[in-house]
Amino acid sequence: MTITNEQQIDEILNRGTITEILPTKEDFKKVLLSGKKLRFYIGFDATSPTLHLSHAKNIILMEKFRKLGHEVIILFGDFTARIGDPTGQNSTRKQLSRKEVLNNVKKWKKLIEPLMNFKEKKNPPKIKYNSDWLSKMRTEDWIEIESKITVPRLLERDMFQKRISEGKPLFVHEFLYPLMQGYDSVAMDVDVEVCGTDQIFNALVGRDLMEKIKGKNKFVVAVTLMENPKTGELMSKSKGTGIFLNASPLEMYGQIMAQPDEMIEILFVNNTYLSLEEIKKIVSGNPRDAKAILAREIVKIFYGEKKAEEAENEFNKIYRDRQLPSEIEVFEIEQKKYPVLDLLCDSKLASSKKEAKRLIEGGGVTKKTKDNEEKINNWKQEILLEDNMVIQVGKKKFIKIKIKVK
Amino acid sequence: MTITNEQQIDEILNRGTITEILPTKEDFKKVLLSGKKLRFYIGFDATSPTLHLSHAKNIILMEKFRKLGHEVIILFGDFTARIGDPTGQNSTRKQLSRKEVLNNVKKWKKLIEPLMNFKEKKNPPKIKYNSDWLSKMRTEDWIEIESKITVPRLLERDMFQKRISEGKPLFVHEFLYPLMQGYDSVAMDVDVEVCGTDQIFNALVGRDLMEKIKGKNKFVVAVTLMENPKTGELMSKSKGTGIFLNASPLEMYGQIMAQPDEMIEILFVNNTYLSLEEIKKIVSGNPRDAKAILAREIVKIFYGEKKAEEAENEFNKIYRDRQLPSEIEVFEIEQKKYPVLDLLCDSKLASSKKEAKRLIEGGGVTKKTKDNEEKINNWKQEILLEDNMVIQVGKKKFIKIKIKVK
Numbered sequence: 001m002t003i004t005n006e007q008q009i010d011e012i013l014n015r016g017t018i019t020e021i022l023p024t025k026e027d028f029k030k031v032l033l034s035g036k037k038l039r040f041y042i043g044f045d046a047t048s049p050t051l052h053l054s055h056a057k058n059i060i061l062m063e064k065f066r067k068l069g070h071e072v073i074i075l076f077g078d079f080t081a082r083i084g085d086p087t088g089q090n091s092t093r094k095q096l097s098r099k100e101v102l103n104n105v106k107k108w109k110k111l112i113e114p115l116m117n118f119k120e121k122k123n124p125p126k127i128k129y130n131s132d133w134l135s136k137m138r139t140e141d142w143i144e145i146e147s148k149i150t151v152p153r154l155l156e157r158d159m160f161q162k163r164i165s166e167g168k169p170l171f172v173h174e175f176l177y178p179l180m181q182g183y184d185s186v187a188m189d190v191d192v193e194v195c196g197t198d199q200i201f202n203a204l205v206g207r208d209l210m211e212k213i214k215g216k217n218k219f220v221v222a223v224t225l226m227e228n229p230k231t232g233e234l235m236s237k238s239k240g241t242g243i244f245l246n247a248s249p250l251e252m253y254g255q256i257m258a259q260p261d262e263m264i265e266i267l268f269v270n271n272t273y274l275s276l277e278e279i280k281k282i283v284s285g286n287p288r289d290a291k292a293i294l295a296r297e298i299v300k301i302f303y304g305e306k307k308a309e310e311a312e313n314e315f316n317k318i319y320r321d322r323q324l325p326s327e328i329e330v331f332e333i334e335q336k337k338y339p340v341l342d343l344l345c346d347s348k349l350a351s352s353k354k355e356a357k358r359l360i361e362g363g364g365v366t367k368k369t370k371d372n373e374e375k376i377n378n379w380k381q382e383i384l385l386e387d388n389m390v391i392q393v394g395k396k397k398f399i400k401i402k403i404k405v406k
Numbered sequence: 407m408t409i410t411n412e413q414q415i416d417e418i419l420n421r422g423t424i425t426e427i428l429p430t431k432e433d434f435k436k437v438l439l440s441g442k443k444l445r446f447y448i449g450f451d452a453t454s455p456t457l458h459l460s461h462a463k464n465i466i467l468m469e470k471f472r473k474l475g476h477e478v479i480i481l482f483g484d485f486t487a488r489i490g491d492p493t494g495q496n497s498t499r500k501q502l503s504r505k506e507v508l509n510n511v512k513k514w515k516k517l518i519e520p521l522m523n524f525k526e527k528k529n530p531p532k533i534k535y536n537s538d539w540l541s542k543m544r545t546e547d548w549i550e551i552e553s554k555i556t557v558p559r560l561l562e563r564d565m566f567q568k569r570i571s572e573g574k575p576l577f578v579h580e581f582l583y584p585l586m587q588g589y590d591s592v593a594m595d596v597d598v599e600v601c602g603t604d605q606i607f608n609a610l611v612g613r614d615l616m617e618k619i620k621g622k623n624k625f626v627v628a629v630t631l632m633e634n635p636k637t638g639e640l641m642s643k644s645k646g647t648g649i650f651l652n653a654s655p656l657e658m659y660g661q662i663m664a665q666p667d668e669m670i671e672i673l674f675v676n677n678t679y680l681s682l683e684e685i686k687k688i689v690s691g692n693p694r695d696a697k698a699i700l701a702r703e704i705v706k707i708f709y710g711e712k713k714a715e716e717a718e719n720e721f722n723k724i725y726r727d728r729q730l731p732s733e734i735e736v737f738e739i740e741q742k743k744y745p746v747l748d749l750l751c752d753s754k755l756a757s758s759k760k761e762a763k764r765l766i767e768g769g770g771v772t773k774k775t776k777d778n779e780e781k782i783n784n785w786k787q788e789i790l791l792e793d794n795m796v797i798q799v800g801k802k803k804f805i806k807i808k809i810k811v812k
Contacts, residue, residue: 079545139485139543139586146579152570154578155557164558172560172585173552179578180545 002069004035012064015276016269017057019197020222022204028192028219038070038191043130043184045077046104047096051111052235053243053298054196054226057270059115061223062125062194066116072125073188074112076105079131080180098131105129111245114302133187134180145183148212149205154178157201182206185218192219226270230262243267249303249311256295257315261287264294272297324368324390324398331391331399337382340365349393359393366392407441408475415439418470421682422675423463425603428610428626434598437625444476444597449536449590451483452510453502457517458641459649459704460602460632463676465521467629468531468600472522478531479594480518482511485537486586504537511535517651520708539593540586551589554618555611560584563607588612591624598625632676636668649673655709655717662701663721667693670700678703730774730796730804737797737805743788746771755799765799772798 009032012018013025021028031038042058044051059074066072081101109127116125154175155161163170178201185193185206195203203220210218227234228241235242243255259267264287268279274297282290292312299308317323331347341356343349344365350356359365360379367374367383368390376383389401415438418424419431427434437444448464450457465480472478487507515533522531560581561567569576584607591599591612601609609626616624633640634647641648649661665673670693674685680703688696698718705714723729737753747762749755750771756762765771766785773780773789774796782789795807 082549134545137545139540139548142545142548142582143488143579146582147577149578151561151566151576151578151581155570160557164561170557171553172555172557172582173549175557176548176552176578 001035002032002037003067004033006033008068009033012061012068017061017223018221019224020200022200022207022220022222023217028221031191031219032068038065039073039189040065040070040192040194041073041075041128041184041188041190042194043075043077043080043181044108045081046101046108047081049104049107050244050246051108052245053267053271054235056112056115056245057226058194058196058223059112060271060273063116065192065194066123066125069123071123073128073190074116074125075128075130075184075188076108077181077184078102078105078129079134080177080184107246128188130180130184130187134183137183142179145179145186145209145213148209149179149182153205153208178202178205179209182209185210186213189214189216190218191216192221194221194223196225197222198225224266224270226263226266228260228263229266230260243298245302249299249307250314252302253295253299253308253311253315254319256298257291257319259291261291264290267294267298272301318396324392328390328398328400330402332402332404333385334404336385336403338385339380339382340376341379343383343385343391344393347391347399349391349397349399364394368392408438408443409473410439410441412439414474418467418474423467423629424627425630426606426628428606428613428628429623434625434627437597438474444471445479445595446471446476446598446600447479447481447534447590447594447596448600449481449483449486449587450514451487452507452514453487455510455513455652457514457651459651459673459677460641462518462521462651462707463632464600464602464629465518466677466679469522471598472529472531475529477529479534479596480522480531481534481536481590481594482514483587483590484508484511484535485540486583486590513652534594536586536590536593540589543589548585551585551592551615551619554615555585555588559611559614584608584611585615588615591616592619595620595622596624597622598627600627600629602631603628604631630672630676632669632672634666634669635672636666649704651708655705655713656720658708659701659705659714659717659721660725662704663697663725665697667697670696673700673704678707724802730798734796734804734806736808738808738810739791740810742791742809744791745788746782747785749789749791749797750799753797753805755797755803755805770800774798 009029013021013029040062042062044055062072062074078098078101081104082096082098118124157178160170160175181199181202182205185203186209190210193203193206200220200222203222207218207220210216225234233239233241241259243252243259245252247255256267265279265283268274268283268290269276272279272294274282282293295315296308296312299311303311314325318325338346340360341350341353344356344359345351345353349365350359357379360376363375363377365376367376369386370388385401385403387401387403390398391401392398415435419427419435446468448468450461468478468480484504484507487510488502488504524530563584566576566581587605587608588611591609592615596616599609599612606626606628609628613624613626616622631640639645639647647665649658649665653661662673671685671689674680674689674696675682678685678700680688688699701721702714702718705717709717720731724731746766747756747759750762750765751757751759755771756765763785766782769781769783771782773782775792776794791807791809793807793809796804797807798804
């Protein structure tokens with residue numbers, strides 16, 4: 001028997017992470033209240049070596065269903081990843097090798113461990129790989145599946161239409177991606193698929209297949225993609241808005257602090273365990289303070305209380321109090337006299353002499369010893385270096401000098 | 407080395423059976439003249455248990471290439487037959503079982519034996535089955551193939567467009583048919599595909615795949631479908647215009663004699679070994695005589711000179727001279743007196759008493775003994791039967807009475 005406490009169920013269904021339930025939310029709630037143990041799954045294509053907070057939110061949601069007593073499966077799309085979901089892609093994805101994919105999967109498993117109790121004995125989450133069935137299927141199996149779905153049904157996808165009308169190539173293997181994702185549901189005989197709103201089409205193809213092959217009504221639970229409500233953009237590494245699970249505590253803390261204010265509430269709702277009431281109170285205050293609470297809460301989930309506190313102190317030291325960070329990269333030298341342009345380049349504080357010159361002229365270079373701090377204004381000078389002297393460039397870049405004894 | 411006699415090659419390329427060669431006829435002729443041994447193939451999906459003269463013409467053409475010294479493969483699409491080519495189909499074909507298909511293939515092999523020298527030791531024709539590769543292929547193999555062809559490329563097919571625009575279902579497995587036929591070329595590593603003009607699309611998908619996977623230029627030799635030039639119709643069992651290879655000599659002779667006059671030249675060109683000059687002479691004469699020569703020529707190919715002559719004599723006896731055929735179905739009876747309506751029904755000369763009555767009233771029923779022939783005019787009468795009495799209905803239906811001794 002599963003937990004059928006209506007308040008608990010409502011908290012999950014209405015928190016904000018879930019945006020749509022198909023065929024209906026009412027039907028789904030009824031089944032959850034019935035006490036029937038359901039089999040949930042969510043799939044991830046391991047196309048990149050890391051995960052961000054939008055993935056984490058999905059695992060957190062799955063863990064909530066697991067704690068209600070339901071079976072949950074984290075499906076690594078190690079097979080589908082090799083093709084790549086064409087969703088949202090303007091061009092055909094590069095196909096990955098099996099080795100690349102398995103390498104990504106390995107890293108992912110580690111990253112989600114803090115979010116889910118993999119050690120629970122009674123009802124542990126399951127991990128599956130879709131290569132287990134997809135790679136074994138033969139032409140005949142595909143004909144069987146393909147005879148259940150029409151071409152116009154697949155062409156309905158606006159993204160396909162868009163690519164075709166723009167004259168961009170859409171290859172047949174991409175066209176079959178929805179069928180592969182759809183067949184995952186059949187192979188695992190699931191009751192519920194949890195997926196991002198961008199995956200609803202694929203999940204519904206799976207719903208069709210479940211109905212036609214197993215005569216079963218599969219629920220599709222669509223979850224938010226946590227877009228920025230102002231720009232509509234998703235978390236993105238290239239745009240500097242990502243919060244990645246492989247970041248160090250300090251990096252993660254910093255990535256959260258770097259988020260625009262409009263993301264604070266979204267991140268609280270989806271990536272912390274605070275109640276909606278508490279969240280409301282926090283976000284109504286000063287955004288900087290709210291963000292600091294958010295950052296500490298999230299880092300805590302992945303690294304524990306102590307590391308979160310350290311990350312916070314460290315972050316404040318560097319960015320708020322402008323103090324030196326506790327750990328600074330060491331630059332070892334043999335000679336004590338160094339032309340300043342060479343020093344900045346050799347220690348990687350500047351990428352060229354031109355940049356070094358510009359930094360100095362802009363007043364951004366400082367040399368610090370235990371007792372003294374001094375701006376370097378003349379780019380032609382040679383600096384007399386000493387052990388533990390720190391050279392700082394801008395706000396964030398530091399090196400500590402270590403004199404190598406010959 | 408192959409035979410590179412230009413006159414012989416031109417005779418094949420220009421006789422009329424071949425309607426189009428892709429990429430160009432000139433390129434193809436050049437390769438044939440080069441003496442390079444090419445690998446030809448033609449595929450047949452064994453979706454029905456019999457073949458007609460349009461299939462026979464293709465085998466005759468393949469045999470001509472084989473006689474030039476080229477390798478020829480007759481591919482039985484035992485795998486693709488199970489799906490059915492969607493070409494020209496307004497609705498999705500019923501999928502055949504493997505047993506049905508293999509049963510058809512077995513019958514087909516027998517039917518084409520008179521057309522091709524399967525016993526030649528030096529360069530015998532090869533028979534292949536596409537289940538040998540298609541059934542073994544896995545998802546991964548399909549992804550590889552499908553990544554070479556775009557969805558719009560497949561959608562170009564007017565037949566697909568038509569079905570979609572008419573709102574008729576087009577299932578994904580049908581959409582993949584061209585890829586399967588296309589892959590046959592790759593699996594057999596052919597140089598030339600011979601196909602009906604309705605198969606050019608599929609053959610060109612195969613040409614694309616050959617180029618992308620093997621970097622090879624496959625020729626597509628499209629052959630006539632032998633449509634009726636007046637009606638545009640193909641040979642059809644349901645329309646009574648088919649000439650089937652499983653017909654008896656007499657049936658085949660009759661099926662040819664039943665063809666409309668406009669089909670005479672087409673059948674001569676594609677299904678006999680007479681020269682174009684001889685054909686021209688024959689068809690310029692009386693159509694009835696031309697058809698008789700045609701029928702005898704074709705029956706001769708399948709059954710030999712003697713059987714062709716017998717078939718001709720038999721046909722003339724029944725249809726031209728209105729004599730009794732040599733073999734008449736025997737109807738055994740015990741009683742000697744029989745109400746005429748019952749006799750016609752029980753012996754299957756009529757399908758109902760109503761029809762029997764109509765036939766008698768129309769003057770179409772005759773009873774014949776060795777010495778006497780008499781129309782039956784009164785449908786209420788009882789006939790006094792005797793051994794070897796023949797009852798004839800219309801021109802073609804006969805039974806011979808046999809009195810069973812109790």
